[in-house]
Amino acid sequence: MDLRTTAEQEALRSEFRTWLMEHLPWTYGEGLPPRFDDLADTVAFGRRWQGDLASAGWVGVTWPEEFGGRGLGALENYVVIEELARARAPEFVGRIGINLVGPTLLAHGTEEQKRRFLPRILSAQELWCQLFSEPDAGSDLASLSTRAVATEGGYLVTGRKVWTSYAQFADWGLCLARTDPDAPKRQLGITALVIDLHAEGVVVRPLVQSTGEAEFNEVELDDVFVPAEQRVGAQGEGWTVAGSTLSTERGINPRQLVIHSQLIEELLRLAEENGSFDNWRLRQQLAQAATEVRLFQLHNWRSLTRLSKGEAPGPEGSALKLYWSEMSKRLHQTAMDVIGTASPLWQGAPDNPADGAWQRSWLYYQASSIFAGTNEIQRTLLGERVLGLPRG
Numbered sequence: 001m002d003l004r005t006t007a008e009q010e011a012l013r014s015e016f017r018t019w020l021m022e023h024l025p026w027t028y029g030e031g032l033p034p035r036f037d038d039l040a041d042t043v044a045f046g047r048r049w050q051g052d053l054a055s056a057g058w059v060g061v062t063w064p065e066e067f068g069g070r071g072l073g074a075l076e077n078y079v080v081i082e083e084l085a086r087a088r089a090p091e092f093v094g095r096i097g098i099n100l101v102g103p104t105l106l107a108h109g110t111e112e113q114k115r116r117f118l119p120r121i122l123s124a125q126e127l128w129c130q131l132f133s134e135p136d137a138g139s140d141l142a143s144l145s146t147r148a149v150a151t152e153g154g155y156l157v158t159g160r161k162v163w164t165s166y167a168q169f170a171d172w173g174l175c176l177a178r179t180d181p182d183a184p185k186r187q188l189g190i191t192a193l194v195i196d197l198h199a200e201g202v203v204v205r206p207l208v209q210s211t212g213e214a215e216f217n218e219v220e221l222d223d224v225f226v227p228a229e230q231r232v233g234a235q236g237e238g239w240t241v242a243g244s245t246l247s248t249e250r251g252i253n254p255r256q257l258v259i260h261s262q263l264i265e266e267l268l269r270l271a272e273e274n275g276s277f278d279n280w281r282l283r284q285q286l287a288q289a290a291t292e293v294r295l296f297q298l299h300n301w302r303s304l305t306r307l308s309k310g311e312a313p314g315p316e317g318s319a320l321k322l323y324w325s326e327m328s329k330r331l332h333q334t335a336m337d338v339i340g341t342a343s344p345l346w347q348g349a350p351d352n353p354a355d356g357a358w359q360r361s362w363l364y365y366q367a368s369s370i371f372a373g374t375n376e377i378q379r380t381l382l383g384e385r386v387l388g389l390p391r392g
């Protein structure tokens with residue numbers, strides 16, 4: 001593992017930090033992004049903020065310059081994401097486009113698709129969603145049943161998708177649909193299509209989560225026409241296209257690293273204030289949590305070193321995802337033990353540390369062992385691909 005950054009990378013960090021100090025809509029190092037009661041207001045704020053960042057060239061720095069990026073490497077991207085998180089900036093509102101759809105289009109899209117979609121992903125002019133999971137196809141994604149029937153000039157798509165994050169705000173969705181129902185399920189028969197979320201036949205129904213917010217949705221597709229030029233990759237090659245999307249979903253995670261480093265600092269401060277350090281069991285839990293965050297940093301750095309040498313992320317992505325999600329759930333459980341009797345309280349309640357932010361965060365991170373492929377599935381992948389265990 002090589003932990004040294006170059007003079008150019010440090011210059012980039014300093015340039016971006018200066019930009020953030022001048023342009024953040026809150027005070028750098030002190031303030032926090034505004035909190036809105038309505039998710040639509042959060043999204044509107046996020047679009048403006050991402051637009052400002054993109055017009056200064058700070059979104060998608062690894063993307064080619066012709067599509068709005070800077071053509072930089074993985075380490076430079078790591079620096080930018082790290083600085084954003086240190087400034088307490090919210091996650092990009094267009095993160096599905098930036099992190100999943102963009103890299104997929106760069107790998108498999110036509111020149112026309114790249115020119116049409118990529119710059120608007122960076123500027124948040126258009127938001128995207130990922131139309132993969134279905135009520136009966138989550139872990140076993142290859143069993144999906146949404147159908148795309150060839151018609152003149154394109155396809156007619158019918159089916160039901162679920163857990164589609166931000167679909168209610170999305171303009172486009174990257175969808176997997178079955179074009180050949182008789183093909184063996186993992187080989188041919190699935191095609192990747194770009195669906196216009198404003199097209200006739202698309203119905204989006206928000207689903208409320210335990211946090212009280214409705215970030216994800218059910219999406220019904222009823223004979224939705226998709227022009228042939230919106231197919232990504234060849235017909236029947238959707239499984240390969242999906243492989244690109246899913247592998248980028250589990251890569252290095254500088255944002256979660258900074259967030260968890262900030263969480264542990266805040267938790268230690270809180271524990272000192274409320275006397276939790278006097279309890280030997282809590283002291284042990286806090287020491288464990290701090291150690292785990294440090295180990296997560298080392299995992300990230302090891303993966304980053306490989307990535308910067310041009311080595312493919314491989315099954316290591318599964319180990320990283322497994323590690324951070326379980327670390328996060330344990331850290332949040334420790335936070336609940338530290339806040340003790342306040343743990344069942346919610347925003348607005350008296351004597352509630354951080355006005356319910358810890359409880360909301362605990363609920364939110366319960367999902368971390370489910371999204372981007374459940375932890376059971378990651379263990380299976382590691383067992384088969386790293387340990388060489390027989391396939392189940």
Ligand SMILES: Cc1cc2nc3c(=O)[nH]c(=O)nc-3n(C[C@H](O)[C@H](O)[C@H](O)COP(=O)(O)OP(=O)(O)OC[C@H]3O[C@@H](n4cnc5c(N)ncnc54)[C@H](O)[C@@H]3O)c2cc1C
Nearest residue numbers: 130131132133137138139163164165367370371373374376
């Ligand atoms: C916050 C959040 C956001 C999401 N956003 C999106 C999105 O934007 N787009 C999208 O397409 N999807 C999204 N998802 C869906 C996510 O990808 C699926 O929830 C996930 O893949 C699991 O699928 P499932 O929910 O159908 O569970 P299932 O696959 O039904 O699994 C149920 C349980 O059985 C276990 N299990 C299943 N198969 C096996 C096996 N072979 N071996 C061992 N255990 C097994 C699982 O680990 C799990 O514990 C999101 C999910 C969450 C929680």
